[in-house]
Amino acid sequence: MSSRAASLRTLATAILLTTISTRIAAQSPLTVASPDGKTEVSVGVEAGVLRYSVRHNGSNVVMPSRLGFAFKGAPPLADSLRIVGSQRATYDSTWTQPWGEVARVRDHHNELRVDVAESKALARRFTVAFRVFNDGLGFRYELPDQPAITDYEISDELTEFALADNGSAWWIASNRPRLDRSEQLYSEGPVSTLDSVQTPLTMKFSNGLYVVIHEANLVDYPRMFLAGPRMESRTLRAALAPWADGVKVRGHTPLVTPWRTIQLADRVENLQPQLLTLNLNPPNKLGDPSWIVPQKYVGIWWGMHLNTMTWSSGPKHGATTANTKKYVDFAAANGFKGVLVEGWNIGWDGNWIENKNAFTFTKAYPDYDLPGLAAYAKSKGVGLIAHNETSGGIENYERQLEDAYKLYQSLGIHAIKTGYVADTVGGGQSHYGQFAVRHHRKVIETAAKYGIMVDAHEPIHDTGERRTWPNMMSREGARGQEYNAWGAEGGNPPEHETILFFTRLLAGPMDFTPGIFDLLLKSTGEGARTPEQSRPRTTLAKQLALYVVLYSPLQMAADLPENYAGQPAFQFIKDVAVDWDTTRVITGAIGDYVVVARRQKGAPTWFLGAITDENPRTFTVPLDFLTPGKRYEAEVYADGAGANWRTNPLPVAISRKAVTSATKLTVALAPGGGQAIRIRQLP
Numbered sequence: 001m002s003s004r005a006a007s008l009r010t011l012a013t014a015i016l017l018t019t020i021s022t023r024i025a026a027q028s029p030l031t032v033a034s035p036d037g038k039t040e041v042s043v044g045v046e047a048g049v050l051r052y053s054v055r056h057n058g059s060n061v062v063m064p065s066r067l068g069f070a071f072k073g074a075p076p077l078a079d080s081l082r083i084v085g086s087q088r089a090t091y092d093s094t095w096t097q098p099w100g101e102v103a104r105v106r107d108h109h110n111e112l113r114v115d116v117a118e119s120k121a122l123a124r125r126f127t128v129a130f131r132v133f134n135d136g137l138g139f140r141y142e143l144p145d146q147p148a149i150t151d152y153e154i155s156d157e158l159t160e161f162a163l164a165d166n167g168s169a170w171w172i173a174s175n176r177p178r179l180d181r182s183e184q185l186y187s188e189g190p191v192s193t194l195d196s197v198q199t200p201l202t203m204k205f206s207n208g209l210y211v212v213i214h215e216a217n218l219v220d221y222p223r224m225f226l227a228g229p230r231m232e233s234r235t236l237r238a239a240l241a242p243w244a245d246g247v248k249v250r251g252h253t254p255l256v257t258p259w260r261t262i263q264l265a266d267r268v269e270n271l272q273p274q275l276l277t278l279n280l281n282p283p284n285k286l287g288d289p290s291w292i293v294p295q296k297y298v299g300i301w302w303g304m305h306l307n308t309m310t311w312s313s314g315p316k317h318g319a320t321t322a323n324t325k326k327y328v329d330f331a332a333a334n335g336f337k338g339v340l341v342e343g344w345n346i347g348w349d350g351n352w353i354e355n356k357n358a359f360t361f362t363k364a365y366p367d368y369d370l371p372g373l374a375a376y377a378k379s380k381g382v383g384l385i386a387h388n389e390t391s392g393g394i395e396n397y398e399r400q401l402e403d404a405y406k407l408y409q410s411l412g413i414h415a416i417k418t419g420y421v422a423d424t425v426g427g428g429q430s431h432y433g434q435f436a437v438r439h440h441r442k443v444i445e446t447a448a449k450y451g452i453m454v455d456a457h458e459p460i461h462d463t464g465e466r467r468t469w470p471n472m473m474s475r476e477g478a479r480g481q482e483y484n485a486w487g488a489e490g491g492n493p494p495e496h497e498t499i500l501f502f503t504r505l506l507a508g509p510m511d512f513t514p515g516i517f518d519l520l521l522k523s524t525g526e527g528a529r530t531p532e533q534s535r536p537r538t539t540l541a542k543q544l545a546l547y548v549v550l551y552s553p554l555q556m557a558a559d560l561p562e563n564y565a566g567q568p569a570f571q572f573i574k575d576v577a578v579d580w581d582t583t584r585v586i587t588g589a590i591g592d593y594v595v596v597a598r599r600q601k602g603a604p605t606w607f608l609g610a611i612t613d614e615n616p617r618t619f620t621v622p623l624d625f626l627t628p629g630k631r632y633e634a635e636v637y638a639d640g641a642g643a644n645w646r647t648n649p650l651p652v653a654i655s656r657k658a659v660t661s662a663t664k665l666t667v668a669l670a671p672g673g674g675q676a677i678r679i680r681q682l683p
């Protein structure tokens with residue numbers, strides 16, 4: 001191009017830009033509201049900085065908060081910005097989950113796409129898409145392929161959440177050395193005191209509004225943490241888990257980020273279930289999900305945590321052929337579909353956390369007959385769940401992935417439990433960085449190809465992957481039951497699960513592994529443990545209630561089979577459903593109590609679970625969710641006389657009563673207690 005042509009073109013561009021920016025400058029900020037009109041998002045540019053804000057019921061929720069990126073080797077994409085266009089749309093559709101807390105999900109939202117350009121020399125462009133639902137909103141960045149951004153290295157996502165209220169937050173840290181996982185007890189404190197925390201981050205504003213920040217559809221991008229406010233402000237910043245060299249995201253445009261989500265609930269009862277993140281994930285890509293079976297399972301597992309069995313070979317080896325047969329027989333006799341076996345594969349001898357590359361995922365220890373047991377289980381209508389602990393050795397695992405899953409498929413093994421016990425993965429990478437996110441997707445997609453369901457421990461947090469890949473069943477990603485077995489750790493306090501329900505479980509299902517009946521842990525052989533030692537800090541009835549409260553499509557009956565012998569309360573674990581048509585939170589207070597009712601998928605049967613912290617409580621529960629005019633029978637598993645988590649956790653009182661939709665049930669919980677109820681329609 002001649003220099004005259006070039007300068008004419010520059011002039012023309014300048015005139016165009018002036019026209020656009022004049023138009024924009026004269027514009028009020030763009031806004032988009034939820035279908036019910038209660039939530040409104042505004043997006044605008046001031047002094048070249050792009051910001052969004054959120055209001056709900058006329059009150060500020062998020063004050064104007066910055067959007068943008070910082071790059072390695074390129075200027076930040078965060079100033080000299082202009083809005084150059086926008087598009088709007090409304091969507092309303094309903095889709096069906098193959099399994100879940102609810103069967104039908106309505107996706108009703110208004111969308112606003114805001115096109116942004118830099119007025120500086122690079123003239124980079126991107127779009128921020130906002131979707132506003134009645135239960136909250138999501139927004140994400142879309143960076144198209146363009147000459148000024150091809151290969152990129154993002155050093156920071158500059159997204160901020162300037163909270164309008166110094167509300168209470170229930171949080172776990174994201175920056176603890178050697179604790180780069182999510183297995184921590186929750187703390188509660190004002191937003192302004194947060195340092196560096198994980199999502200979902202649940203907050204309660206002083207006007208009673210619940211606000212939850214999380215993310216949806218995490219693909220080829222690092223997990224988002226939230227960095228705390230600086231200088232006593234209330235502004236949280238997106239903090240992405242880095243690569244080992246400090247870069248956060250690398251790739252080639254186009255880039256579409258995960259959705260940043262802000263769930264809103266006027267009442268605690270509306271916090272669960274969380275459907276916003278599911279609606280922000282693409283629909284099923286797996287095809288026919290009929291082979292995916294939500295189920296209850298038992299496993300060669302608790303014995304290792306009690307130290308009466310070992311994962312490694314030797315005299316206490318848990319995964320022997322004989323022992324596995326015993327578990328298969330037990331599962332078959334009690335209607336459980338799965339048997340998890342840990343320690344079956346070679347690699348556990350010595351320090352298995354350090355010897356990550358020693359794990360094989362296809363070769364069994366000599367005392368474990370893998371094909372014989374798979375066939376034996378199948379003959380009894382049970383499936384083995386193959387444990388794949390990687391100790392963070394992602395490369396070692398990926399090298400074997402296809403062979404292992406092919407083998408499992410050929411043996412009729414349709415479920416795996418993965419594990420990533422390690423401070424870092426893949427030789428020094430963050431547990432939660434882009435490298436790890438890519439790996440977890442690869443596992444889900446490869447497993448789908450071979451007809452395998454996944455239960456991930458030490459996972460990346462759930463961002464709704466199950467909508468696209470319904471074989472992604474459950475995860476750990478919080479302090480589960482296992483902490484109650486371990487030495488001087490102290491176990492989980494009685495309030496723990498009442499917090500999990502409103503925090504971790506908002507991300508998605510959790511493989512908590514309830515159902516310990518030997519609450520004094522006598523089966524360690526060391527005699528009864530005192531309350532000061534590690535042991536489950538619940539009553540037995542609360543262990544039952546956890547099946548209803550803590551949702552998972554894979555629910556373990558975690559105790560040793562012998563501990564269920566002669567226990568009438570075991571009937572509830574046999575009966576409880578794992579797949580639901582409807583979920584209703586009856587009442588709850590974070591850290592204090594939860595009462596939830598769920599209707600079994602495809603049946604007129606309801607289950608009710610109620611749990612409390614260390615305080616006894618009594619609730620009056622109207623059964624108005626039952627169908628009027630029908631008669632029902634409630635089978636009640638309540639805390640027995642004198643029960644309490646500290647000194648007397650075992651008594652359970654089992655009773656039956658006739659109920660209807662007009663019944664108001666009195667539900668009394670002991671300290672650290674719970675209640676589990678099955679309500680069946682009578683003919």
Ligand code: NOJ
Pocket residue numbers: 301342389419421457458476482
């Ligand atoms: C930690 C997991 O949470 C637990 O379930 C498993 O037994 C051990 N890692 C060994 O993989």
